[in-house]
Amino acid sequence: MDENLVDHYAEILYDYHFLKHPLQKADAIFVLGSHDPSVADYAVQLFQEGWAKYIIFSGGVIRPIGELRNITPKSEANAFFDIAVEAGVPAEAIILDNKATNTGENFSCTRKILQEKGFDFKNFILVQKPYMVRRTYATALVQFAEFSFISVAAPDTYDDYIAKCAENNISKERVISNMTGDLQRLKVYPEKGFLVAMDIPEEVWAAYEKLIELGFVGRMAN
Template identity: 45%
Template sequence: MSEMTPYIHDLAVKLWNYHHTNHPLTKADAILVLCSHDLRVAERGAELFLEGWAPLLIFSGGLGVITRFMWTEPEADMFARIAQDMGVPAEHILIENRSSNTGENVQFTRQLLAERKLEIDKFIVVQKPYMERRSFATFRKVWPEKQVIVTSPQDSFDDYLSTYSNPELTPDDVISIMVGDLQRIKIYPEKGFQIPQEIPDDVWQAYEALVEAGYGRHLASV
């Protein structure tokens, strides 16, 4: 695809802003990092632990739709190693490395905590910036009795693209993934995967324009 035009950039920023929940941070019982192709999310989770926001750091992720074509090691194992290299003690880390999507992240983490007889009431969920809202909607559907706030690496859209930690994905790839996540926010509630989220008209119009412009490579089949 050709170089990003100002028009495409502005449409993408509209989706980027919508995907953020803008939850203020408060102390929690555990930090749950939803792993992916974005290693910066591991760093954000480790930073929050080291700043004292929660006493337990959980990494959840096996190999997903994107990473199964990039890596052979489970996402959670890679993320946990990054956290330990940053100074997080291994005894404060739990690893769930079987899940392949966001719903499984929550389900399998719930099972892991039950097996360990750990009662966690409040989570800080850490995710990619453009998956905050979908992660919130999924968590609230799968585990509604728990408190959850969602955060991500604290970057602007432009900074995120310029410092992006995985060179195998281009800015066009990131925009296409954002488009696919917005479509899932729209269609997944009726499939039982998420709670509904309001999508403003201007955000949906930006989505449709990006699909029309060729950024629909990560759309789910309907």
């Protein structure tokens, strides 16, 4: 397999998925669950820079997050909580949702917890992996429509993000399969009502098809 060609196609998908919303202050930094601990790192950075006074970690899937950081397998939310507290975020500034198992539930479960706890938040900074920024935003437009939000990730280039993932024991093959899976979801989920339809340029879809031909199919939706 020609790795340069794989990277060429993968970078096209990466750049498409990675919306570049400018940062703006919000009531809370809302972090959607992930296997990637660098997502929590970026949320901590935003908190420490003063973009919001609270962090929400949502994710009930049990994962071996942070294998290189001495974090035993636990829910995404709890693993991210540990990362944030170790980095100096006060525990009282963190809100946890340990029930969500997918992107839609990240929003519905978090909404319920905020209502139960009496938080009247209106504005959110949604944080995910770079290649999930667009799908997060498209989902929020349906599932979180009553709120204001932007969708962001750490400002890494494709090469930088692949290198960061390698440091966290996440393979490039997994990243690319996740990206093809996310593009497929952007294509098929609007008809299910899960997210708002996004325009997918021909070049992006062609790169997706090339990557599918090369075998990056591990994250396809049913």
